[in-house]
Amino acid sequence: MINFAIVGIGHISKKHMDAIANIEGAQVVALCDNNETRLQEFKGQFELYNDLETMLMKQKDIDVVNICVPSGLHANMTKICAKYKKHVVAEKPMALKLTDAEEMIQACEEHGVKLAIVHPNRYRPAFLELRRLFDDNIFGKISHANATVRWNRNDAYYAQAPWRGTKEFDGGVLMNQAIHDLDLLLWFMGEVESVQAMATTRLRNIEAEDVAAAVVTFKSGALGIIEAATTIYPKNLEESLAIFGENASVKIGGQNAINFEVLEAKGLEEEEKVGIIERIKNDPFGTPGHQHIIEDMVLSINEGKVPTVDGQAGIAPVRLILAILESAETGKRVYL
Incomplete structure (x- = not known):
């Protein structure tokens, strides 16, 4: 035991x-x-x-x-x-x-x-299925990927505890909300070479950022686009990961990144594709992450x-977020 x-x-x-x-x-x-x-x-x-x-x-x-x-x-x-x-x-x-x-x-x-x-999002059924397809090299050469978090976290949310939204104890939208999606982005796309970003505290009464956007270059040469916000009115709009390659286009989306919105791949039969999409819809969360x-x-x-998901896996999105914040603060491209 x-x-x-x-x-x-x-x-x-x-x-x-x-x-x-x-x-x-x-x-x-x-x-x-x-x-x-x-x-x-x-x-x-x-x-x-x-x-x-x-x-x-x-x-x-x-x-x-x-x-x-x-x-x-x-x-x-x-x-x-x-x-x-x-x-x-x-x-x-x-x-x-x-x-x-x-x-x-x-x-x-x-x-x-x-x-x-x-x-835990790595273990959602849609991402486990995407991992299987990814490991089968359905994409071929990848051009780019998008990680998007368009959520609502209002001032009442941040007021629930004095540490929320602080730089010392909580962090902003990148560390607190979007880090799951950046973990997924890195899990599929590999190491980042550089990042150019902007971030600001636009609407929420917090120390850390409530909206951020970044373009990253992966060591593979592929590009990545990151958008994260807790400023969306009046409720969560979208959480998604999309990957585009020479032989496939995939987007897992919805309010909480649980279903295939796009699943197109060269050689993937229509019957198999429909079966995957329906299976995920019937059990979008599976066993809790x-x-x-x-x-x-x-x-x-x-x-x-x-x-x-060990310490080395855990440190990767933290490293990326800190590079995004550094780029936003300095206005310069940051190399990891």
């Missing part, structure tokens, strides 16, 4: 609890939060703590700590967990600074523990392997 502890009892922690409850050979044994009222909701269900290090010192049976606190706190908590020889599942983004992300990876390597980053990520951590521990 792999024993999990969860730090940070908020909206996202419920996804972790539900996921672990559905995984054979895994269980939650402890919760940690500095909000005593939140903790008391779980009295009698788990061991409860209001300090991470106290929990790790007292409860020796913890194998993995799931970090669900504001993003700016991920690095320090990961390093504490690594010191106590606990594996870590960290919510996205893994960190808001490149040095913090690097230190998370280094600490886990030094103490011989595993680090997984929560990028958090469950996939945490199941993979259990498997990694039991089989001694590296988590699929």
Whole structure:
């Protein structure tokens, strides 16, 4: 049995609890939060703590700590967990600074523990299908790809907690909302060579950006176009990833990037194409991505392997976002 502890009892922690409850050979044994009222909701269900290090010192049976606190706190908590020889599942983004992300990876390597980053959209049925097609080289030479997030996050959303929208603890639309799509963009397109970008805080009362646009050049020579905003009125309009190549055009879209809006590929029979589209429509979310990520951590521990979405995978979109913000601030093309 792999024993999990969860730090940070908020909206996202419920996804972790539900996921672990559905995984054979895994269980939650402890919760940690500095909000005593939140903790008391779980009295009698788990061991409860209001300090991470106290929990790790007292409860020796913890194998993995799931970090669900504001993003700016991920690095320090990961390093504490690594010191106590606990594996870590960290919510996205893994960190808001490149040095913090690097230190998370280094600490886990030094103490011989595993680090997984929560990028659950990789496990949506549409993207798993696209990955299969992509690995079959249906695109041929790729010309470009688009990652688009046109969402609504109003001032009431940011007012829910004082850390939201801050540069120190949360980040803006790129780190908080669009990072899932940038992870997907990099998963399919590979490493970025350079980026030219603009970003601004246009409508929301926050420190970080609420709208950003960028053009990237991948090491393959293909181009990428990124658009991300939380300024869309009155509700979420679109989240999508599109890839265009000499032999195929694909777009996965909708409000939450779950269905094939375009699926055209040379040699792909109409019957097979319709079958793929209908199958995804009938089960657009599949098994929750958090469950996939945490199941993979259990498997990694039991089989001694590296988590699929490890620290190196997690740092890639952080590196890209920081380059976008640097380019927006300096007005110059940034080379990664």
